Structure formats: structure tokens, C-alpha cells
């Protein structure tokens with residue numbers, strides 16, 4: 001990873017990504033395709049990639065229900081998934 | 085979430101949506117010397133097709149528009165989402181967790197379109213994504229090289245996505261278009277009246293190379309436990325299975341009409357109704373691009389320019405020549421639409437236990453006896469989750485013919501307590 005990489009944490013794990021990477025892409029890379037559980041407990045991940053479906057929603061820097069596909073990774077960001 | 089008055093803004097012309105239509109509108113309106121604001125909920129301008137391309141345009145068309153925008157004077161408000169109407173002339177927006185009010189004299193709605201997703205067994209599995217959905221994630225940093233991808237569904241977007249993924253090193257396991265070959269051939273012939281489109285189509289086929297493009301085939305099941313492993317497809321006669329890492333699947337596009345609807349604009353069967361100068365049925369509110377009806381890039385650019393002129397300075401003669409170009413692009417869009425009409429079999433893919441509303445996990449069986457969208461909402465909670473019916477509303481409109489009915493603000497989820505506060509404040513403040 002080149003020097004301009006961005007450091008953030010996903011569920012407490014420190015990771016580095018290229019600038020411009022969305023939080024959804026970072027979670028797919030480091031955590032895998034399951035982002036959350038649905039109301040009946042089935043696994044879910046991003047669907048639309050454009051802020052419409054809310055399947056990729058995560059807690060980012062303490063704010064719940066953020067669409068991770070529309071959020072760019074920032075240095076020091078804390079991302080929390082909903083995977084048990 | 086709280087209202088941050090220090091960030092309130094007021095504009096002569098406010099444009100909502102930073103895709104091709106909104107960008108073209110911004111360039112023209114600012115060229116007329118008006119104070120223009122351009123809002124988009126993504127981190128950067130470009131919309132769906134030019135997502136993330138501001139610094140590195142991938143086509144000549146994109147380069148031209150980004151350069152024009154660069155030379156224009158306007159205020160860009162990326163990462164900002166319009167969630168409601170405070171009062172006529174003022175919209176409520178959300179940006180990184182706080183609420184702001186944006187006021188305007190003229191408003192241009194260029195909210196674009198989203199993909200149509202239809203339920204079939206397994207479609208909720210992680211790694212089953214939209215065609216444009218997977219493309220968007222690949223554009224925002226998801227490494228796709230070496231991954232095997234099945235592209236399926238309908239429409240010209242499948243080809244554009246396949247070409248993009250292939251270029252990024254994905255292994256394409258086939259492109260499956262539900263429309264029958266006979267209709268596509270007709271569309272292919274129709275292209276001869278549009279020379280620029282032919283070269284585009286040839287170019288895409290060339291980029292896709294030896295990958296199989298199969299018409300008259302569609303997905304019937306996505307298979308996997310915690311994550312997608314394979315896809316079952318059919319041509320109506322036999323069913324076969326293809327292993328893959330991703331299924332990129334969309335059944336065409338549907339316009340984003342929530343914002344025009346809460347502003348009181350009349351909506352027709354294809355999208356927001358506009359007059360020849362792109363004005364909606366609400367005075368000083370214009371609409372351009374996919375939100376007036378899905379029609380592709382050229383149409384979005386023409387409509388955006390016309391709306392920009394009209395919103396900034398009425399109906400200038402110098403912009404009248406654009407109307408012809410727009411009407412020609414509209415005719416092309418209509419032909420396209422007919423060629424990719426969705427087949428009836430797609431209405432019957434979901435089994436009784438297949439989830440239709442993904443937010444509330446409402447299965448197809450629970451919707452079987454319902455008579456309307458409102459009935460379904462009240463009886464099953466269909467469409468009551470965070471996406472507010474954007475996915476299942478479009479799906480049930482195709483499956484059951486249900487109209488979505490009235491849209492209520494906020495059109496995207498925001499902290500409700502604070503919203504009540506904003507609306508009660510604004511009701512008492514002078515307009």
C-alpha cells in the first residue's frame with residue numbers, strides 16, 4: 001500500500017485503504033460480504049451501491065444507519081458492522 | 085441530528101443531483117450569471133455514469149462536462165442529501181449528521197434513476213448486487229480482478245457494466261439478457277438511424293470480447309448459505325447453474341421521483357411531467373434527466389441544458405435549438421424501452437417464502453392476498469423500513485401493478501425528534 005493510504009478501524013481492527021475507497025468497499029475487502037443481519041436474522045451486504053437500499057448501513061464514527069457505499073474512508077474513522 | 089443555521093444557504097438557482105443532467109444545468113444556469121448551488125448526496129459529482137471520474141474522466145463527453153463545470157462559478161454541496169421541504173422555496177438537507185435549509189428562486193430536480201431489482205429465491209444473499217451496484221463498488225475501491233461474475237437482468241446497462249468489470253480484470257461468466265433476441269435485433273436495426281450509438285455499441289462488444297452474451301435468459305435462483313456460491317439461470321426450457329463470486333443483476337432503471345412528488349409535481353407513467361422547457365407542473369420547479377423518464381446520457385445532457393437556461397432566464401431563443409436534439413434523443417429512448425420490455429415470467433420467480441421487502445423481511449406469500457400498496461404496507465409492513473419502499477415499491481409495481489401513492493417527507497431517514505423541531509420552527513417563521 002503506498003504512503004498516502006488511509007488508516008481506519010473496522011470493528012476495532014486497524015486497516016489501511018487507498019484514498020477514495022468507500023467504507024463499503026473497505027468492509028468487503030477486510031470483513032467480507034456480510035455487513036449485517038436483517039430483522040429475521042438473514043445475512044445481508046450491499047445491493048445498490050448508490051445510497052438507495054440501505055442494505056450496507058453501518059455505524060460510522062458513532063452515527064448509526066450511515067450508507068457505507070456513499071461514505072469515503074477518512075483517517076481515524078471508526079466503522080462498526082452489525083455482524084454478530 | 086440538529087439544525088445548523090450557520091450552514092443555511094440561499095441561491096437563485098438550486099440544482100439537486102450532480103449527474104450529467106444536474107452538471108449540464110449548473111453550467112448553463114451559471115453561464116447566465118445566476119447564483120447557482122449544486123447538491124448531491126455522493127462524496128463527489130458525476131452521478132451514476134461518471135461516478136468518481138471528476139479527476140480522471142473516462143470519456144470525451146465526461147471530460148467536456150467536467151471542464152465546463154470547472155470553469156463555471158457555482159457552489160458545490162457534495163455529501164448533502166435533500167430529505168424534505170420546509171416551506172415553498174426552502175428545502176431541508178442533511179449533511180454529515182446535521183440538518184441545513186437551502187433556499188431558492190428556481191429549483192432544478194435532476195435526481196436521476198436507480199436500478200429495478202426483482203425478487204427471486206436467494207436474491208438477498210450477500211454478493212448478489214445490482215449491475216450498476218457492483219460497478220459502483222468497483223469504482224469506489226472494491227478489487228474485482230480475478231473474481232468471477234455473472235451479469236444478468238435487462239437493459240443496455242448490463243453491457244456497460246460488463247465492459248467496465250472486464251477492463252478491471254473480472255472473469256465474466258456470461259451476460260444474460262431477459263429480452264428475446266428477436267426484439268434486440270429490432271433494436272439493433274433501429275440503431276442505424278443513430279450513428280453515434282452504433283459506434284458505442286460496437287465499442288462495448290469489442291471490450292467484452294469473447295464473453296457470452298445470451299438473450300432470452302434470466303436468473304431463477306441465487307444459491308449459497310451465508311454468501312452467494314452459484315446462480316441458476318433459465319431460458320424458459322432448461323435450467324442450468326453457473327458458479328460465481330458475484331451476481332450483478334438489475335432489470336432496468338426506474339426514476340427517483342420521491343423529491344418531485346413531495347414538491348407537488350405531477351408524475352406521469354414514465355416520470356415527472358414537464359413542459360417543453362422542462363418546467364414541472366409546479367412553477368419555478370424544473371426537472372431534467374432520468375427523473376423525467378429513463379432515457380440515457382444524451383437526453384440527460386440536453387434536458388439539463390434546457391432546464392438550466394429556462395430556470396436562469398426564462399425561455400431564451402438562443403436555447404431553442406436544443407429542443408430538437410432533445411426530442412430526437414427521446415425517440416431513441418422510447419425505442420430502447422420497447423426492446424427491453426420485461427417478460428411476464430419475471431413476475432413469478434419469487435416463491436411464497438422469498439423475501440420481497442428486504443427491510444422488513446416480508447415474504448411474497450404474505451403479499452399474495454393484498455389489494456394495493458397501502459393495504460400491503462398496513463397489513464405486512466412492506467415498504468416501511470429504511471429504504472422507504474424504494475426497492476420493494478418498484479418491484480411490487482411490476483409484480484402486482486400497485487401504484488406507490490403519496491410520498492411523505494422525510495424522503496430519507498433522519499432523526500425524527502429533530503425533524504419535528506425543524507418543521508414546527510419553520511411553520512412559525514415568516515416566509
Ligand SMILES: Cc1cc2nc3c(=O)[nH]c(=O)nc-3n(C[C@H](O)[C@H](O)[C@H](O)COP(=O)(O)OP(=O)(O)OC[C@H]3O[C@@H](n4cnc5c(N)ncnc54)[C@H](O)[C@@H]3O)c2cc1C
Nearest residue numbers: 101103104105125131132165166195196216373374380381
Ligand atoms: C447504478 C447505475 C449505473 C449506471 N451506469 C451507467 C454506465 O455505466 N453507462 C451508461 O451509459 N449509463 C449508466 N447509467 C445510466 C445513466 O445514469 C443515465 O444514462 C444518465 O447519465 C443519468 O443522468 P442523470 O443526471 O439524470 O442522473 P444520475 O446520474 O443518476 O444523477 C442523479 C444524482 O442525484 C443524486 N440524488 C438523487 N436524489 C437526491 C437527493 N434527495 N439529495 C441529493 N442528491 C440526490 C443521486 O445520488 C445522483 O448522484 C447508470 C445508471 C444507474 C442507476
Ligand code: FES
Nearest residue numbers: 049051053054069
Ligand atoms: S448498497 Fe444500497 S445503500 Fe449502500
